[in-house]
Amino acid sequence: MPRIVITGVGVISPNGGIGKDSFSNAIFGGISGIKQISLFDTSDFKTKTAAQIDNFMPENIIGKDGLRVLDRSTKLLCSSAKMALDDAGFAVTEGNCRDVGLAVGNTFGSLQSISDFDKVAIKEGPKYINPSLFPNTVINAGASQTAIRLNIKGFNVTISTGFSASLDAVIYAADSIKLGRKNMVLAGGVEELSVQEFIGFYRAGCLAGLEDGSSELSCPFDRRRNGIILGEGSAIFVLEKLESALGRGAHIYAEIKSYGSYFGAKDAMSQAMAKVSLGTEKIDYICCAANSTKELDRQETSAIKEALAAKADSAKIGSIKSMIGECFSASGALQLAAGVCAIEKQMAAPNLNYEEPDPDCGLSYTPGKAVSSEIENVLINAFSIGGSNSSLMISKFAG
Amino acid sequence: MQDNIEGEIKSLIAEILEKDPNGIGPDSRFVEDLGMDSLKALEILVAVEKKYKITIPEKRLPEMNTLSATVAIAKEFFTTKTE
Numbered sequence: 012m013p014r015i016v017i018t019g020v021g022v023i024s025p026n027g028g029i030g031k032d033s034f035s036n037a038i039f040g041g042i043s044g045i046k047q048i049s050l051f052d053t054s055d056f057k058t059k060t061a062a063q064i065d066n067f068m069p070e071n072i073i074g075k076d077g078l079r080v081l082d083r084s085t086k087l088l089c090s091s092a093k094m095a096l097d098d099a100g101f102a103v104t105e106g107n108c109r110d111v112g113l114a115v116g117n118t119f120g121s122l123q124s125i126s127d128f129d130k131v132a133i134k135e136g137p138k139y140i141n142p143s144l145f146p147n148t149v150i151n152a153g154a155s156q157t158a159i160r161l162n163i164k165g166f167n168v169t170i171s172t173g174f175s176a177s178l179d180a181v182i183y184a185a186d187s188i189k190l191g192r193k194n195m196v197l198a199g200g201v202e203e204l205s206v207q208e209f210i211g212f213y214r215a216g217c218l219a220g221l222e223d224g225s226s227e228l229s230c231p232f233d234r235r236r237n238g239i240i241l242g243e244g245s246a247i248f249v250l251e252k253l254e255s256a257l258g259r260g261a262h263i264y265a266e267i268k269s270y271g272s273y274f275g276a277k278d279a280m281s282q283a284m285a286k287v288s289l290g291t292e293k294i295d296y297i298c299c300a301a302n303s304t305k306e307l308d309r310q311e312t313s314a315i316k317e318a319l320a321a322k323a324d325s326a327k328i329g330s331i332k333s334m335i336g337e338c339f340s341a342s343g344a345l346q347l348a349a350g351v352c353a354i355e356k357q358m359a360a361p362n363l364n365y366e367e368p369d370p371d372c373g374l375s376y377t378p379g380k381a382v383s384s385e386i387e388n389v390l391i392n393a394f395s396i397g398g399s400n401s402s403l404m405i406s407k408f409a410g
Numbered sequence: 411m412q413d414n415i416e417g418e419i420k421s422l423i424a425e426i427l428e429k430d431p432n433g434i435g436p437d438s439r440f441v442e443d444l445g446m447d448s449l450k451a452l453e454i455l456v457a458v459e460k461k462y463k464i465t466i467p468e469k470r471l472p473e474m475n476t477l478s479a480t481v482a483i484a485k486e487f488f489t490t491k492t493e
């Protein structure tokens with residue numbers, strides 16, 4: 012079975028991470044991207060914060076031509092994909108463009124576009140719909156526009172599985188390489204912050220700070236946790252068959268060892284670890300899905316205890332959502348980026364705002380600053396209380 | 411008034427085709443010279459209709475291939491403005 016490695020990383024995160032290196036510095040520097048929302052008016056709402064990306068200038072990454080009709084998700088995705096290719100040192104040409112696939116996880120990407128489209132139809136009449144904005148109303152707009160812009164002519168897939176979407180896209184890409192469909196696939200995800208998404212989660216009572224006396228805080232595993240802080244971002248990886256990477260002298264960040272997707276979080280983790288001869292012995296860092304909600308954080312803690320048993324205590328465990336909020340479909344990919352950087356830097360990212368332990372979440376979580384540690388194997392969890400649970404294990408490339 | 415309409419339509423076209431308005435002459439060809447595709451052609455049609463509250467039959471779209479032609483066609487329908 013082919014071995015699959017990560018040779019390029021492109022990432023845009025709300026805590027100042029434009030590109031892998033600045034993302035790495037921000038994550039391990041404990042920089043929070045959670046701030047007062049400025050993308051839309053929050054004066055009618057009790058909660059007002061999100062991990063919003065500021066100062067995003069896509070024209071500096073992908074050029075300014077054609078940006079006018081692209082929505083925010085598409086610009087984020089195109090930019091992170093371009094950065095991933097550049098980071099991998101791989102130039103897409105007419106000769107190799109059909110050998111490169113693209114798999115993207117996204118769920119809310121077209122929500123604002125559909126809403127804006129409908130507003131014009133309702134307020135001004137259907138004849139005044141801008142036809143150039145119509146393509147943004149489909150969920151695969153981002154992946155399609157990215158492929159057009161970067162001339163990627165292998166397969167083009169959008170996976171919309173909610174919280175686990177971007178990790179599922181990486182899993183799809185890895186499977187496609189194993190099956191011999193392609194030697195290289197760009198994979199990851201994107202999610203944008205929009206007023207429609209905010210209103211939906213607000214009215215569903217999911218946001219932190221809604222209840223009187225509660226904190227508007229992203230504090231995974233902490234006793235005070237009471238809801239999510241929304242975030243946005245994008246991360247794309249260049250996945251390659253090992254022989255292909257070695258053949259072109261590519262830098263190898265990590266190897267994708269195994270993965271699992273199940274209704275049950277514990278089963279997803281167990282499958283992600285079962286295919287490796289590690290057993291439960293050497294999981295050095297778990298980049299968690301915990302998002303500062305009562306139920307998911309407890310569910311993940313329980314799954315970690317069951318899947319790792321006594322070995323859970325020796326793993327570094329934390330959630331970067333304490334810094335970047337709940338980026339929904341993009342979370343898994345952003346966590347994978349943190350995992351790749353953890354291997355590169357031999358550090359575990361901090362778990363901010365963990366100050367009041369909760370007996371229901373009784374594991375040893377990383378403190379409020381990054382921890383230097385031997386990091387060989389990283390487990391990335393993308394879980395939801397809805398039952399879409401995926402886990403992926405990456406390892407330091409040993410040759 | 412005449413100069414205003416040509417200037418206004420030139421601005422719309424410049425924005426949609428992402429070109430410098432100074433580079434759009436009365437007879438610059440939208441497709442060959444300015445890189446217009448079929449979707450942007452429709453966008454120009456809708457933008458002109460919306461700006462002047464007129465309705466231009468889509469069968470006239472192929473004729474709207476230069477600034478001067480677009481201005482002439484728009485003016486044809488000024489006398490039959492919709493509300």
